[in-house]
Amino acid sequence: MSLFRNKNFVVMWTGQLATIFGNRFSEIAIPLLVLQLTGSSLSAALVVVCSQLAPLLLSLPAGSYVEARSKKKIAMGADAVSFFTMLSLVVLVMINEVTIWTLAFALFVxxxxxxxxxxxxxxxxxxxxxxxxxxxxxxxxxxADALSTLAGPVFAGLVLSAFGAVWALAVDAFTFFISFLGILFLTVSEKRREERREIIHWTGHFSLRGISLLVKNPLQTFVTFHQAVLSFTTTAITLTVIVYTSVVLDFSEWQTGVVLSAAGAGNLIGVFVLNKLSRLSWRVLYGGLMAISAAGIFLIMGSSHLFILSLGMFLFDGALSVAFVINGTARQAITPDSFLARVGGAGLLLGGVAAIGGTLFAGSVSEIIDPRAALGFCGCLLLFASIIAFTFKNGKRSVRELEPINLDE
Structure with a gap:
């Protein structure tokens, strides 16, 4: 049966589509706001990092906390907080009271x-x-990510050019409300771990053990390494491309949006071929995807033409998006149900650390040296990850053949 005949899945998918579409607006609007306020790409990176500090601080306790409670209620509460925070930011921009400090605080929340x-x-x-x-x-x-990335940046660029940051951020706020409604109408039976008293002490050993679970066996370690690479490069490239096109090449907002939307086109193509690709051996699939993504970065680095830049983003994000899907699927496939929330929380911590590193790297290198230097490093990093994947001894099976591996002591 197709998943789109599953009402609950459709509800989740629609909420994701709306939220990611809105996020694409703020992902362009906020760095450009900071660049307008300060003229510094490093300042833009530091503000963006504030949104990545929370995963660094909260991922482990969040994983343990969620594991014993209603996931639906927590998701709804999180969407409500996001909606009101973004709405407050819209008001501040509207009355010209926004500063890099208010932007930083809002992004942290x-x-x-x-x-x-x-x-x-x-x-x-x-x-x-x-x-x-x-x-x-x-x-x-x-x-859903592909469709949002294809349409979102272009529309965001047009809205920013025609109406300003207020309306761009307002779109993001509205999509959080749509996601909240979607989760509200979700009907799902939830299984919770019985050891609730142990989980309540989520700042102790129980939550910290999630870190060790990420490297508990060779398959978890392989997924963990590539998750770090994927998180680092995707944040580094996104910010670097925004700085490169808007500051170095002096592109308009809509031209920057076109380049970023090309990533969505690649993402969409990747989705269409993913079912066939997922039958390949794990190491061949990962290795090939990382190599293609690196080729896209080198195209971006070597050109100032809109078409070539767009083609580079098409290749980069098309391959990387498939790698993200395979990585996330593999993590869930090899993780037992009773460990999903904790491993997911630890994975978010890892992704947060890597994303912060990628953002700070992109901002500092772009300002001190040149955006092309940041692009070159990321391309080489992906080539290294490709070599690691091709030589992974336990990667002969396809991701469809993976099964949960016991993580108990």
Whole structure:
């Protein structure tokens, strides 16, 4: 049965589509706001980092906290916090009272609510879609990301050019409200761990053990390494491309939006071919995807033409988006149900650290040296990850053949 005949899955997918579409507006609007206020790409990076600090601080406790409670209620609460925070930011921009400090605080709150939403959301996916359809579920979610990334940056650039940052941020706020309504109408049976008293002490050993679970066996370690690479490069490239096109090449907002939207086109193509690709051996699939993504970065680095830049983003994000799907599917496939929230929280911590590193790297290198230097490093990093993947001894099976591996002591 197609997952789109599953009402609960459709509700989750629609909410994701709306939220990601809105996020594409603020992802362009906020760095450009900071660049307008300060003229510094490093300042833009530091403000963006504030949204990534929350995963660093809260991922482990969030994973343990969510594991014993209603994931639906936590996801709804997180969406409500995100909606009102973004709405407050819209008002501040409207009355010309926004500063880099208010932007930084708002992004930190959004990052915190996003942690609890993502941990809850991901933990609900196997129960809604079924373990036998995890590849298809993550493919469809990546399709939502692709559609949003294809349309979002272009519309964001047009809205920014025509109406300003207020309306761009207002779109993001509205999509959080849509996501909240979607989760509200979700009907899902939730399984919770019985050891509630132990989980309540989520700042102690129980939550910290989630870190060790990420490297508990060779398959978890492989997924963990590539998750770090994916998180680092995607944040570094996004900010670097915004700085490169708007500051170095002096592109308009809509031209920057076109380049970023090309990533969505690549993402969409990747979704269409993913079902066939997922039958390849794990190491061949990862290795090839990382190599293609690196080629896209080198195209961006070597050109100032809109078409070539767009083609580079098409290749970069098309391959990287498929790698994200395979990575997320593999993590859930090899993780037992009772550990999903904790491993998911630890994974968010890892992704947060890598994302902060990528953002700070992109901002500092772009300002001190040149955006092309940051692009070159990321391309080389992906080539290194490609070599690691091709030589992975335990990667001979396809991701569809993976099964949960016991993580108990």
């Amino acid at each position: 959004l990052g915190a609510s996003g942690v609890f939403f993502r941990v809850s959301f991901v933990a609900m996916v196997p129960g809604v879609a079924g373990r036998g359809k995890l590849v298809e579920a993550h493919t469809y979610f990546e399709g």
